[in-house]
Amino acid sequence: MAKRKTEDQKIKSICKQIVELHEQAVVTYTPYANDIIGGYITDENEIDQILSKMLDHCGHDDMLKLFKAVLRAIIHKHPKLVHDYVYIYKDLYVED
Numbered sequence: 001m002a003k004r005k006t007e008d009q010k011i012k013s014i015c016k017q018i019v020e021l022h023e024q025a026v027v028t029y030t031p032y033a034n035d036i037i038g039g040y041i042t043d044e045n046e047i048d049q050i051l052s053k054m055l056d057h058c059g060h061d062d063m064l065k066l067f068k069a070v071l072r073a074i075i076h077k078h079p080k081l082v083h084d085y086v087y088i089y090k091d092l093y094v095e096d
Contacts, residue, residue, distance in 0.1 A: 022060035029054050033066045037073040044078055051085050058093060 032050045035041045041050070051070065057063040067089070075082045 019060075022057045022063060025054075025057040026060065026062045026066065029057075029063070030066060033070050036070050042077070044081060047074060047078065048081060051081070055085065055088060055092070058089060 029050065032041065033054070036047055036050065041047060047070075051067070054063060054067050054070070058067050067085075071082045071085060
């Protein structure tokens, strides 16, 4: 019984760390997202790298909102990139 409680505590601790990591990612990538949305970052390769890193954290609601805002902001200038990331997101996060 004590072993079970210890394992449960370890799992809870890991889950808490994952949430904290996602929250830190939101803080870290918000300035980059704002720069893309504001038109300060326009290079497709740079945007691609940022979106790729953001995608890792799209299981967190705040990051997903930020990710979608970036995609909406670049849809007209980089439609293929947006298309690709929508499909990658669906593959990773949407259950059939």
